[in-house]
Amino acid sequence: MNLILTIAWTHVRHRARQTLVAIAGVMTGVGFSIMMAAMMEGSQDDFIRTLVDALPHISITDELREPTRQPADIVYAAAEFHGLTPDVRRPGIKNPMATIASLQTWVPGALTPSVQSKAVLRFAGRNLTTSIIGIDPRTEADVSNIATHMKQGTLNSLYRASNAILLGDRLANKIGARVNSNITLASAEGASMNATVVGTFHTGFRMTDETTGYVLLKTAQVLERQTGIVNEIRVRTRDPMAARLISERIGEQTGYKSISWQEAQEDLLSAITLRNVLMYTIVGAILLVASFGTYNIISTITHEKTRDIAILKSLGFRDHTIRAVFIVESLLVGLVGAVLGWIFGYLLTRGLASLEFKTPFSDYNHLPVLYSVKHYLLATGVALLSSVVAGYFPARSAARLHPVDIIRGAT
Amino acid sequence: MSAALIEARGVSKVLAGIVPVTLVQDISLAILPREFIAITGPSGSGKSSLLYLLGLLDLPTTGEVLIDGQSTTVMTEDERAEVRLTRLGFVFQFHFLLPEFSITENVALPMRALGRLPPRAIVARAEELLDSFGLGDHRHKTPDQLSGGQRQRVAVARALANDPPVILADEPTGSLDSVSTTQVFGILRDLVALRGKTVVAVTHDLNLASQMHRRIHVVDGRLANDETAAAPA
Numbered sequence: 001m002n003l004i005l006t007i008a009w010t011h012v013r014h015r016a017r018q019t020l021v022a023i024a025g026v027m028t029g030v031g032f033s034i035m036m037a038a039m040m041e042g043s044q045d046d047f048i049r050t051l052v053d054a055l056p057h058i059s060i061t062d063e064l065r066e067p068t069r070q071p072a073d074i075v076y077a078a079a080e081f082h083g084l085t086p087d088v089r090r091p092g093i094k095n096p097m098a099t100i101a102s103l104q105t106w107v108p109g110a111l112t113p114s115v116q117s118k119a120v121l122r123f124a125g126r127n128l129t130t131s132i133i134g135i136d137p138r139t140e141a142d143v144s145n146i147a148t149h150m151k152q153g154t155l156n157s158l159y160r161a162s163n164a165i166l167l168g169d170r171l172a173n174k175i176g177a178r179v180n181s182n183i184t185l186a187s188a189e190g191a192s193m194n195a196t197v198v199g200t201f202h203t204g205f206r207m208t209d210e211t212t213g214y215v216l217l218k219t220a221q222v223l224e225r226q227t228g229i230v231n232e233i234r235v236r237t238r239d240p241m242a243a244r245l246i247s248e249r250i251g252e253q254t255g256y257k258s259i260s261w262q263e264a265q266e267d268l269l270s271a272i273t274l275r276n277v278l279m280y281t282i283v284g285a286i287l288l289v290a291s292f293g294t295y296n297i298i299s300t301i302t303h304e305k306t307r308d309i310a311i312l313k314s315l316g317f318r319d320h321t322i323r324a325v326f327i328v329e330s331l332l333v334g335l336v337g338a339v340l341g342w343i344f345g346y347l348l349t350r351g352l353a354s355l356e357f358k359t360p361f362s363d364y365n366h367l368p369v370l371y372s373v374k375h376y377l378l379a380t381g382v383a384l385l386s387s388v389v390a391g392y393f394p395a396r397s398a399a400r401l402h403p404v405d406i407i408r409g410a411t
Numbered sequence: 412m413s414a415a416l417i418e419a420r421g422v423s424k425v426l427a428g429i430v431p432v433t434l435v436q437d438i439s440l441a442i443l444p445r446e447f448i449a450i451t452g453p454s455g456s457g458k459s460s461l462l463y464l465l466g467l468l469d470l471p472t473t474g475e476v477l478i479d480g481q482s483t484t485v486m487t488e489d490e491r492a493e494v495r496l497t498r499l500g501f502v503f504q505f506h507f508l509l510p511e512f513s514i515t516e517n518v519a520l521p522m523r524a525l526g527r528l529p530p531r532a533i534v535a536r537a538e539e540l541l542d543s544f545g546l547g548d549h550r551h552k553t554p555d556q557l558s559g560g561q562r563q564r565v566a567v568a569r570a571l572a573n574d575p576p577v578i579l580a581d582e583p584t585g586s587l588d589s590v591s592t593t594q595v596f597g598i599l600r601d602l603v604a605l606r607g608k609t610v611v612a613v614t615h616d617l618n619l620a621s622q623m624h625r626r627i628h629v630v631d632g633r634l635a636n637d638e639t640a641a642a643p644a
Contacts, residue, residue, distance in 0.1 A: 003520075003523040003524060003526075006516075006523075010511045010512065011511070013511075014511045307507070308509050310507075311507045311508075311509065312520075312524075313492070314466075314468055314495065314501050314503075314507075315495065315496065315501065315520060315521050315524065315569075316492045316493065316494075316495035316496025316497070316499075316521060316524060316525075317492065317496075317524055318488075318489050318492045318493075319488060319489070319492075320489075321524070402469075403468050404463050404468050404469045407463075407468070407503060407507075407581075408459070
C-alpha cells in the first residue's frame with residue numbers, strides 16, 4: 001500500500017469510534033441528500049411528464065402577434081380613433097389546412113386542427129360552464145394522450161351520434177350524466193344544441209376532468225356559429241424540450257401566436273427552478289453539517305498526532321506528504337461515508353416511494369421518486385469536496401508544525 | 412573544498428520575544444567522516460539546540476550549516492527534508508517510534524518515504540537491521556510491547572534505514588537503565604568502528620563522553636572546548 005495511505009489508514013483505524021461517528025455523519029448527509037433529490041426531482045419529472053402529456057406541446061391560436069393597424073394609423077404619424085367597433089367574430093386561422101400542410105414539412109411531430117369554445121352544459125336542472133374542444137378523432141391521438149385516458153367509449157365514438165360529446169368523468173358525475181344521456185349545450189354565441197354523451201375520460205387532472213368536453217370539429221364550429229373555423233392548431237413535438245424553439249419559428253412563419261408548453265407554464269417552471277435552488281441549498285447544507293464531523297475527527301487526530309508529525313518531519317518527510325496524509329484521512333472518511341450513504345439513501349428513497357397518500361389535485365397514490373446516478377454522484381462529489389476542505393485546514397496546520405518545538409516539549 | 416560531512420560557520424540561534432533568548436552563539440566546527448563525537452555541557456547550555464541546527468531540524472538565526480560542503484541556508488524546506496532523509500539519521504532521548512506501527516514498519520518508514528527500494532527489499536532491509544540489533548524475534552511487535560532499551564535499538568535501526576553517513580543522537584541513553592545504556596552505547600560505537608558512520612551524540616554522561624573520539628563542550632550556547640582524544644576509544 002502507498003505510504004501516505006498506510007499512515008492515513010492506520011490513523012483512522014486506531015480512532016475507530018471517532019471515525020465511525022464521522023463516517024455516520026457523512027453517510028447520513030449523503031443518504032438524506034440522495035433521498036431528497038430523488039423525491040424532489042421525481043415529483044418534478046412526474047409533474048412535467050403529466051403536464052406535457054396532457055397539454056399540446058405547442059398551441060397556435062388565431063391571435064395575431066401584432067394587433068392589426070388601422071389604415072389611417074399607417075398613413076398618418078399622429079392619428080386618434082374614437083368609437084371604433086371591433087369585429088365580434090373570431091377571425092380563426094386563415095387556411096388552417098394549408099398552414100398545417102406547410103408546417104408538417106419541417107415540424108418534427110404531429111399537428112391537428114381544433115376549435116376552442118365555451119358553453120353552458122345543462123342536464124337535469126344543472127348548469128355548468130364547460131370548455132368545449134372540437135377535435136378531429138383521426139389525428140387527435142397523435143397530439144394528445146386523451147385516447148389512452150378514456151374510461152368509457154373511444155375517440156371514434158364521437159362519430160356515433162350527430163352531436164356527440166365526451167365528458168370528463170368528474171364533470172359527468174357532477175351533473176349525473178352517463179353514456180347515452182342527452183344534454184344541452186348553449187354557447188356564448190347564442191347557439192344551442194342537444195348532444196349525446198358517448199364516453200367519459202379521466203386524465204387525472206382535476207381541472208380538466210371537471211370542466212372539459214370533447215366534440216367533433218364541426219360540432220364546435222356550430223357552437224361558435226362559424227362554419228369551417230379553426231381557432232387553434234395543436235402540435236405535439238417528438239422532443240418536448242424542443243417545443244420552445246419550434247414554437248418561436250412557427251410564430252415567425254405564420255404570424256400567429258404560438259405558445260409552447262414551457263411558455264404556457266412559465267410560472268410553474270420558474271417555481272420548479274426556485275424549488276431546485278432551495279433543494280440543492282438544503283442538500284449542500286446537510287453535507288456541510290456532515291463535514292463538521294469530518295473536520296472534528298481530522299482535527300482531533302492531528303492534535304493527537306502532533307508528536308508523530310514531528311517525528312516524520314525529523315525523518316525527512318516533506319510538508320506536502322504530511323498534508324496529504326491528513327487529507328487522505330478525511331477522504332477515507334468521506335468515501336466510506338459516501339458509499340454507505342448510497343445504500344442508506346437508496347433505502348430511504350425506496351421507503352419513501354412505498355408510502356401511500358392521497359392528494360386532492362391528482363390521482364397519485366405513491367410519492368413519485370426518481371432513481372438517478374446523477375444524485376449519487378452529486379452527493380458523493382459534494383461529500384468528498386467538503387471532506388477535503390474539512391481535512392485541509394488541520395492538514396495544513398500539521399504540515400506547518402515545527403518539529404523542534406514538539407521534540408523539545410517531549411523531552 | 413572541505414571534507415567535512417557537516418560544517419557550522421558562525422552559527423547562532425536566538426529565540427525572538429520580548430526578551431530574546433540566545434540558545435547558540437557563534438559556533439563554528441566541522442564534523443569529519445568516522446568521528447564519534449560527544450556534545451556535552453550543563454542543562455540549558457544549548458547542546459540539543461546545536462544538534463538540531465547541525466541536523467537541519469532548526470534554522471540558525473545567523474551563520475550557516477553546510478552538509479557535504481553545500482550551504483543549507485539557501486535550500487528550500489523540501490531540500491532540507493531530502494538531506495535529512497538521505498544524509499542524516501536521528502535518535503532521540505525518547506524512542507519516538509510510531510505506536511500504531513510494528514517495529515519493522517517503523518524501520519521501513521524512511522525507506523518508504525525515499526522510495527528507492529521496492530517494497531520487498533524495504534522489508535528485507537528493515538528485518539536485517541532489526542536482526543543485527545538482536546530484535547529479529549520482535550519484528551511483528553509494536554513499540555509498546557518492547558522494553559526501553561529495545562525501543563531505543565529500534566530507533567537506531569530506523570536512523571540507519573537509508574544508510575546515512577551521519578547519525579545524530581540527542582541523549583540516546585538518557586532514559587535508559589545502565590544495562591540498556593551499555594547496549595545502546597555499544598551499538599553507537601560499533602556504527603563508527605564497524606559501519607564507518609559518524610556519530611554525534613548529546614550526552615550528560617561524562618563517562619560515556621570520555622569513551623568517544625571527540626568531546627565538544629558547550630556552555631551558555633558557546634563552544635567552550637573542542638577536545639579530540641589521542642586514540643579512538
